[in-house]
Amino acid sequence: MSTSEGSGTQTPPEGSRPGALSPDVGTIEGYSTDAEASPGGVEGGGAVLRPGVPIAGGNQARSVRHVGPPPQGGPGGPVGPVAGQQMTSDNYEIDTPQLDPAEDRRAERRVAFAFLLSVVATIAFIGAYIFMDIHTASYGSWLNYVLGGTLALTLFAFGAGQILWAKQLIPHEYAVQDRHDGASPPEERAALEETFFKGADQLGIARRPLARRTLLLAAGVFPLSGVVLLRDLGPAPEKTLRTTAWRKGNYLVDVETKQRIKLGDLRIGAILTVLPEHFDELPEIDWATAPTILLRVRPGENRPLKGRENWGVGDHVAYSKICTHAGCPTSLYETQTQNLLCPCHQSTFKVTEGCRVVFGPAARGLPQLPIAVDNEGFFFAQSDYLEPVGPSFWERG
Amino acid sequence: MAVSATVSKQALREVDDRLGGAGWLRKTMNKVFPDHWSFMLGEIALYSFIILLLTGVFLSLFFDASVEKVIYHGSYVPLRGVEMTQAYNSTLHITFDIRGGLLIRQIHHWAALLFMSSIVVHLCRVFFTGAFRKPRETNWLIGITLLVLGILEGFAGYSLPDDLLSGTGLRIAFSIVQGIPLVGTWAAFLLFGSDFPGTAFIPRLYIVHILLLPAAFAALITFHLLMIWRQKHTDFAGPGKTEDTVVGSRLWPTYALKGGGFFFIVFGMTALLGAAVQINPVWLFGPYNPSHVSAGSQPDWYMGFLDGALRLIPNWETNVLGHTISWNILVPSLVLPGIIFTLMALYPFLEAMVTGDHRHHNLLDRPRNRPSRTALGMMSLTFYFLLLLGSSTDVLAVIFHMSFNWLIWAFRFLLFLAPPIAYYVTRRICLALQRSDADVAHHGVETGIISRSPSGEYTERHAPTPTPKVPELVAVGGGEGGAATAAVTRTRRRGSRNNRRRGGSRGPAGSVGAGNGSTVSKASRAIGGFFFDRDKAPEQPDSETSTTVSRR
Numbered sequence: 001m002s003t004s005e006g007s008g009t010q011t012p013p014e015g016s017r018p019g020a021l022s023p024d025v026g027t028i029e030g031y032s033t034d035a036e037a038s039p040g041g042v043e044g045g046g047a048v049l050r051p052g053v054p055i056a057g058g059n060q061a062r063s064v065r066h067v068g069p070p071p072q073g074g075p076g077g078p079v080g081p082v083a084g085q086q087m088t089s090d091n092y093e094i095d096t097p098q099l100d101p102a103e104d105r106r107a108e109r110r111v112a113f114a115f116l117l118s119v120v121a122t123i124a125f126i127g128a129y130i131f132m133d134i135h136t137a138s139y140g141s142w143l144n145y146v147l148g149g150t151l152a153l154t155l156f157a158f159g160a161g162q163i164l165w166a167k168q169l170i171p172h173e174y175a176v177q178d179r180h181d182g183a184s185p186p187e188e189r190a191a192l193e194e195t196f197f198k199g200a201d202q203l204g205i206a207r208r209p210l211a212r213r214t215l216l217l218a219a220g221v222f223p224l225s226g227v228v229l230l231r232d233l234g235p236a237p238e239k240t241l242r243t244t245a246w247r248k249g250n251y252l253v254d255v256e257t258k259q260r261i262k263l264g265d266l267r268i269g270a271i272l273t274v275l276p277e278h279f280d281e282l283p284e285i286d287w288a289t290a291p292t293i294l295l296r297v298r299p300g301e302n303r304p305l306k307g308r309e310n311w312g313v314g315d316h317v318a319y320s321k322i323c324t325h326a327g328c329p330t331s332l333y334e335t336q337t338q339n340l341l342c343p344c345h346q347s348t349f350k351v352t353e354g355c356r357v358v359f360g361p362a363a364r365g366l367p368q369l370p371i372a373v374d375n376e377g378f379f380f381a382q383s384d385y386l387e388p389v390g391p392s393f394w395e396r397g
Numbered sequence: 398m399a400v401s402a403t404v405s406k407q408a409l410r411e412v413d414d415r416l417g418g419a420g421w422l423r424k425t426m427n428k429v430f431p432d433h434w435s436f437m438l439g440e441i442a443l444y445s446f447i448i449l450l451l452t453g454v455f456l457s458l459f460f461d462a463s464v465e466k467v468i469y470h471g472s473y474v475p476l477r478g479v480e481m482t483q484a485y486n487s488t489l490h491i492t493f494d495i496r497g498g499l500l501i502r503q504i505h506h507w508a509a510l511l512f513m514s515s516i517v518v519h520l521c522r523v524f525f526t527g528a529f530r531k532p533r534e535t536n537w538l539i540g541i542t543l544l545v546l547g548i549l550e551g552f553a554g555y556s557l558p559d560d561l562l563s564g565t566g567l568r569i570a571f572s573i574v575q576g577i578p579l580v581g582t583w584a585a586f587l588l589f590g591s592d593f594p595g596t597a598f599i600p601r602l603y604i605v606h607i608l609l610l611p612a613a614f615a616a617l618i619t620f621h622l623l624m625i626w627r628q629k630h631t632d633f634a635g636p637g638k639t640e641d642t643v644v645g646s647r648l649w650p651t652y653a654l655k656g657g658g659f660f661f662i663v664f665g666m667t668a669l670l671g672a673a674v675q676i677n678p679v680w681l682f683g684p685y686n687p688s689h690v691s692a693g694s695q696p697d698w699y700m701g702f703l704d705g706a707l708r709l710i711p712n713w714e715t716n717v718l719g720h721t722i723s724w725n726i727l728v729p730s731l732v733l734p735g736i737i738f739t740l741m742a743l744y745p746f747l748e749a750m751v752t753g754d755h756r757h758h759n760l761l762d763r764p765r766n767r768p769s770r771t772a773l774g775m776m777s778l779t780f781y782f783l784l785l786l787g788s789s790t791d792v793l794a795v796i797f798h799m800s801f802n803w804l805i806w807a808f809r810f811l812l813f814l815a816p817p818i819a820y821y822v823t824r825r826i827c828l829a830l831q832r833s834d835a836d837v838a839h840h841g842v843e844t845g846i847i848s849r850s851p852s853g854e855y856t857e858r859h860a861p862t863p864t865p866k867v868p869e870l871v872a873v874g875g876g877e878g879g880a881a882t883a884a885v886t887r888t889r890r891r892g893s894r895n896n897r898r899r900g901g902s903r904g905p906a907g908s909v910g911a912g913n914g915s916t917v918s919k920a921s922r923a924i925g926g927f928f929f930d931r932d933k934a935p936e937q938p939d940s941e942t943s944t945t946v947s948r949r
Contacts, residue, residue: 134496135472148500148672152665159661166654173651177429177643179629181532182757233590233597237582240592241575255688273688284687285592291688321688325725326707327572327593328565329690343692344569345708346791346801359802361707361725363714391572392714392723393582 107168114161121153241396242388244320245290246369250276252294252318252379263313263377266296269335273321276381289389291321291329292369294379297338297352305354311370313379318369319355322390323347325362340366363392426649431632435526437659438519443622444663445512446614452505453607459495461487462557462603464596473680481559481684484599488558488679504671509554511667513547513699520544524744524774527762528631531755534745536624539617541742546610546617548699553606555677555697559599562677564685565694568593569707576726594687634760641759693792698785705787706733709809765834768827772820779819783812837862 128146183189205212251260252274266272272294279287297315304312311317319340321329328344333351339358340349347360355366367389370382388396413419430436463483469476471486473493491498520540523529529537552570556563571593574585590597629643638644646652670676682691696704706729713724740747748770749755764771786793787808794801841859849855 129496132496134494143496144499144503145672147497148503148668151500152668152672155661155665155668159658159663159665162654162658162661166651166658170651170654173646175427175429175645175647176637177427177629179641179643179759181628181759230587233587234595235586235591237586237592241582255686275688285595288593288687325572325712326569328568328694329688331690332692343690343791344565344694345704346805347712348802357712360805361710361712361729363712363723363725391575391726392721393575393585394578394580394720394722395582396721397716397719 104169107164111161111164111169114157114164118154118157118161121150121157125150125154237393237395241390241393244385244389245276245279245282245287246292246381246384247276248381248383250381252292252371252381253277253279255291260378261294263316263373263379266294266316268296268298268315271295271333273329273331274318274379289320289322292318293321293330293333293340294318294371295333295351301338301352303353305368308354308368308370310372311368311382313371313373316371316379317351318371318379318381319349319351319366320369320385320389321366323362324357324364324366324391325360327391330366426647428626428648429629429643429645430648430652431630431643431645433633435522436630438515438522440656440659441515441663442512442519443618444660445508445515445667446618447660448508448664448667449505449512450611452501452508453611455501456491456505457607459487459491459498460484460557460603462600464559464594464599476680476683479684482599484557484559485679485684488560492680500668500671502671503674503676504667506555506676507670507674508667509551510676510697510699511663513544513551513697516540516544516547517699521774521778525762525764525771526631526633527758527767527770529745530758531745531749532628532757533624533631536621536628537745538742539621539624541738543614543617543621545738546613550606550610550614551697551699553602553610556602557599557606558677558679559685560679561682561685561689561691562679562694564594564687565690566696566700567598567685568687573726573730576723577731578720578722578727594685629759631759631761634763638760640757643759695788695792701788702781702784703730703734703788705784705789705808706730708790709784709787709805709812711809765827765830768824768831771827772824775823776816776820779816780812783808783815787812 125147128143128150132143132146134143184192200206253260253276255273255275258277258280260277261272261274274292274294275287275290279290295317297317299315302312302315302317304317321331323330323342323344325342325345325347328342330340330342330347330349332341332343333339334341338351340351340355341347342360342362345361347362348358349355349362349366350358354368357363357365367385367387369385371379372382373379409419409422412422461483465483466480467483467486469479469481469486469489471477471489471494473489476489488502491502493499523537523540552566556567556570571585571589574588575581577584586592588598588601589595590601630645632638632644646655683689695701707726710725710729713728715722715724762770764774787805790801790804790808793799794804841861842863844858844860846858847855848858
């Protein structure tokens with residue numbers, strides 16, 4: 001590498017502790033491995049650092065000698081990037097104190113212990129995998145602890161061994177490297193601009209407005225085919241958002257038992273999630289908006305909205321379970337206040353007042369399902385919901 | 398030893414014969430990385446990503462992202478005979494019938510939480526230390542992109558098992574998309590392939606989760622690292638540290654070994670969490686059913702601020718010309734994150750505009766020395782954490798026996814009241830810390846020794862400021878000198894900044910930057926005077942490094 005710089009190793013006297021640097025070191029020696037490997041012949045001459053001068057303050061103070069083109073900026077100036085393709089410089093200095101031999105042996109044993117522990121843990125992991133039965137109830141719950149514990153130990157010990165090696169066996173090093181960041185040399189920037197504008201000139205992008213404008217037009221238009229291709233990702237919306245699976249005459253059935261509900265089945269203050277009968281024969285998509293709550297409020301307390309006087313049966317009312325805010329099922333019923341609460345964002349609806357919003361982020365009350373009872377006392381729907389169920393959308397109106 | 402050395406040498410030569418990269422490789426090995434615990438936060442994010450890839454590949458071997466209905470016959474007794482989707486069924490299969498499946502699932506989820514947490518904490522480190530400044534704005538933008546994609550990727554991931562909780566989350570997602578003005582319904586139907594829930598979305602989400610976003614992550618993370626490689630890591634100011642050098646240890650062997658070891662420590666940590674701490678027990682939630690929901694439905698933490706905003710928003714909705722705009726969906730889930738992430742992305746440029754500081758910065762700021770930025774950051778974090786806490790209002794109400802109505806009203810007010818208070822308090826703390834620093838620098842540290850003078854006056858003796866531990870390369874032959882220089886440097890810097898705030902003379906460099914005269918620049922200066930300390934050469938006022946400043 002003709003563009004590389006030299007490097008230096010600083011060797012402190014014997015006896016300094018690992019990790020601690022000796023303050024009175026003055027000589028810098030060449031970093032011999034690099035010097036051998038570099039055909040350019042990196043020189044690592046001795047140099048003495050002057051007191052009180054930060055090592056990177058300027059080239060003069062550096063313990064390294066630059067080989068190849070002279071650094072820009074002159075003495076004391078910055079070291080610019082030497083060549084265009086040079087990504088980094090290895091212009092560093094290190095300090096390598098010697099380790100105490102006894103401490104060194106102990107440290108190596110610690111590292112080896114960590115690695116061996118990792119091996120043992122791996123063996124334990126494999127053993128657990130083979131010999132513990134996942135289907136035996138008492139073992140099944142333990143299997144995760146044992147597999148996870150041994151795996152964690154394997155990984156911890158392996159990682160710890162490496163870090164101990166790095167911290168206790170590798171001589172502590174204090175390396176300094178030039179950054180060489182910032183702009184390229186002015187001549188290189190000029191050359192780049194020249195190349196770019198020469199090309200642009202040959203391209204004639206400025207001279208040929210017709211070609212340029214049609215290019216921009218085509219560039220803007222051609223992605224449209226890709227956009228069009230996305231059309232068949234799904235069907236057109238509208239209809240399905242306005243209707244649910246409820247039809248006139250559908251019996252209300254309990255979502256769990258799938259049984260019809262008879263007048264008197266619900267105690268006062270009770271709440272039941274209902275769906276149209278035979279909902280499970282429909283695809284989920286057709287009844288996802290249909291969940292409805294059938295409630296029995298305290299006698300005489302229901303104040304139906306105008307025009308909805310006969311939408312309930314006695315103290316029984318049915319409202320959409322799908323919150324008008326973000327579509328969560330409003331499942332929590334406070335019997336005392338007769339409020340319905342959405343567990344997702346805490347929108348609160350007053351059941352006795354047509355499920356109007358009394359708190360929270362929902363903007364509209366819950367839609368009401370008109371219900372009636374047949375001769376035998378079974379609840380059925382008078383019709384579908386008369387307004388769209390669930391969260392708002394642009395075309396809702 | 399000799400044999401392996403020969404083999405290694407041979408290997409290096411074979412590589413160089415073909416690629417000719419000996420010089421580059423050598424420089425790579427000698428690349429110096431600075432050492433500080435806070436620089437490992439980004440590493441944790443990187444390692445979590447690798448763990449996510451490894452565990453994710455394992456899970457993808459068993460997971461079946463299909464919403465075909467099946468009856469469960471696996472070994473988890475409580476759900477036997479229940480109808481569920483194949484996605485949920487295969488998740489149960491991984492959990493109860495694949496040895497180590499539960500472990501890997503839990504490691505995957507924990508690593509995802511760790512990934513997002515470390516990204517956020519890493520981002521805070523970068524913000525508060527000013528590491529985003531020129532020349533690193535591009536990497537800041539990549540980081541913000543990774544954060545946003547990480548939120549999406551996490552959401553896609555925990556939505557896949559099609560359990561009751563995730564299905565509720567998907568329904569909210571559908572409602573949010575549906576609420577977009579003009580295109581919302583179309584967008585929702587195209588994304589989900591039909592009305593909610595449909596059969597298309599989970600398979601589509603799976604492709605996004607295991608192919609598209611991971612590919613984007615891999616590309617962006619690679620670019621993020623290449624930029625760090627090219628621009629070299631920032632470092633805190635200190636003895637021997639300058640704008641022109643990196644001080645630390647080299648890649649080969651120290652940093653490589655430490656980094657490799659740290660990867661296994663992070664992996665071990667996620668394994669320990671996966672072993673001992675249950676996460677997302679989908680078998681307890683049951684399969685998704687549009688008519689069911691569980692109380693205390695909350696997303697993973699990184700989605701929490703959006704959920705909190707959805708809870709705290711008042712119930713605004715307008716009807717214009719037969720069209721509905723649901724602000725109660727639009728503002729918290731699209732407008733607010735849009736503003737938050739745009740401001741975050743623009744912050745480096747806004748700060749540079751306001752301060753007029755367009756120089757390169759390789760040395761990091763101490764947060765206290767940038768009171769306005771630190772205060773802005775704390776203000777934003779206060780806002781963020783209030784939103785995050787807002788997503789737990791129901792849980793908080795239960796734990797503290799409070800009315801959640803009052804709690805939500807409290808949060809609504811706090812959201813606007815607390816951040817300015819946080820700004821003011823942080824700023825005052827920063828300034829007080831600066832003054833105490835200056836005090837120590839001027840008078841030394843208190844010794845607690847009271848002495849009486851012959852005239853009867855009592856004074857406390859102050860000792861000289863302890864010398865910071867100086868790497869010997871700086872202080873060769875006279876550690877005192879080097880250290881003293883560095884210490885004096887810091888003192889002088891703080892003193893001069895305080896003078897400036899009190900209306901003292903602005904240094905000659907103070908007039909550099911925004912051109913005078915134009916209304917824009919005047920306004921910018923006025924804002925700048927309020928928010929930022931206008932000093933141009935904070936890092937290197939001392940003579941040794943003034944060459945650095947003049948070069949720029």
